[in-house]
Amino acid sequence: MHSPDPIYRDLISASAGEKSFDAAIETAVQWFGGGGGIAFELNRKTGRLLDWATPTLIMGDDGYNEHINSINPRMRFSLRHAPGHIAYEGRFLSERAIDRHEFYDWLNGRAGLRYFLGSRVYDAGDTSLFFSIEFSKHHGHPDSDKIEAFKRLAPAVGDAWRLRRRTRENGDASDVQTWLPDHLPWGVIALSPAGTVTGMNRPARTMVGRRSAIEISLDTPRAIERHSDIGLQAAIRSALAGSPSETLIKQVPGGAPLVVQVLPVDPHGVLAAPRVAAVMYVRSTLDGTQAVGPVLGRLYGFTDAEQRLAEVLATWAELAAAADILGLSRNTVRNRLQSMYAKTGTRRQSELLVRILGLLAPDA
Numbered sequence: 001m002h003s004p005d006p007i008y009r010d011l012i013s014a015s016a017g018e019k020s021f022d023a024a025i026e027t028a029v030q031w032f033g034g035g036g037g038i039a040f041e042l043n044r045k046t047g048r049l050l051d052w053a054t055p056t057l058i059m060g061d062d063g064y065n066e067h068i069n070s071i072n073p074r075m076r077f078s079l080r081h082a083p084g085h086i087a088y089e090g091r092f093l094s095e096r097a098i099d100r101h102e103f104y105d106w107l108n109g110r111a112g113l114r115y116f117l118g119s120r121v122y123d124a125g126d127t128s129l130f131f132s133i134e135f136s137k138h139h140g141h142p143d144s145d146k147i148e149a150f151k152r153l154a155p156a157v158g159d160a161w162r163l164r165r166r167t168r169e170n171g172d173a174s175d176v177q178t179w180l181p182d183h184l185p186w187g188v189i190a191l192s193p194a195g196t197v198t199g200m201n202r203p204a205r206t207m208v209g210r211r212s213a214i215e216i217s218l219d220t221p222r223a224i225e226r227h228s229d230i231g232l233q234a235a236i237r238s239a240l241a242g243s244p245s246e247t248l249i250k251q252v253p254g255g256a257p258l259v260v261q262v263l264p265v266d267p268h269g270v271l272a273a274p275r276v277a278a279v280m281y282v283r284s285t286l287d288g289t290q291a292v293g294p295v296l297g298r299l300y301g302f303t304d305a306e307q308r309l310a311e312v313l314a315t316w317a318e319l320a321a322a323a324d325i326l327g328l329s330r331n332t333v334r335n336r337l338q339s340m341y342a343k344t345g346t347r348r349q350s351e352l353l354v355r356i357l358g359l360l361a362p363d364a
Helices: 005-015 021-032 062-066 073-079 095-100 102-111 144-169 173-177 202-210 226-240 292-300 304-313 319-326 330-344 349-358
Strands: 036-043 049-053 115-124 127-135 187-191 197-200 214-217 220-223 245-249 258-264 278-284
Touching (some): 005 144, 021 036, 021 127, 021 144, 127 144, 173 197, 187 226, 197 202, 202 214, 226 258, 226 278, 245 349, 292 304, 292 330, 304 319, 319 330
Antiparallel strands (some): 115 127, 187 197, 245 258, 258 278
């Protein structure tokens, strides 16, 4: 087997907050030739997942917490053994039992996986850290070389996780929290200079939990809809380079889009090592758009006709549909749009929509 040094380098970077823990686990997954990997904290009394890092597996949902983990034979085995043990199916389950077990049906259906190599790394009060590399049926059981390598790796994962938590809690975490008020009715996500998430307010966590528009992958905000993600990543890069940016994100499978504004915290580079380099504001668009016309009139000098067009566009109507609704030709609508672009300093209909939708009261 080749040198595992890249795993340890990434764990050191992750412990200092310079790289996401998800990325460090992905490096380990690739080194072991696996199909997935995860580190997670679990309350042994309640069975609830408290925190996790994974580049590929989505296991922190209610279905896992409420049912699947309670029948997880791996967890039962690990909870019967002291921290530091190494677990894999060959120690406690036959192939026949795997074939008949509901947990493995769920795991195969969710991620196409079957075997694992894992450890209950350490206990801290009622909380335990678990770490595993997952393998598909095609990969087969981990061999003895992988088991020995995992024995050496697991304690390093535990040390890095502890340091990561200490960095989050002690550092200047209070400075991060000042950007994340929970009382606001829109999502707020704080980003590090590397573009990774350093914190979210409660509405943002709820939004991410729904997985209808935004997810956190490798500690980075991602739009679930592919074309929207291209715009989101461009907006994040722009803000990290010091320029405010805006974009729209479509919801999956449908619904009103989300308005995203990404603002740089330190555009002139005054701070030596900021924990928060940019703040991402995510707002829902609303159905009640009739009041936006007069506001645009006062802000940008829109004529009455332009105000009416703006109100129709705010319902997410296409240009042709807007023309039909207003009883106008498409050329007339295009001409009015050009005037509206000039007044707002925008160049495209999507940019104009961001301006219009950003004026609406956020969805509480």
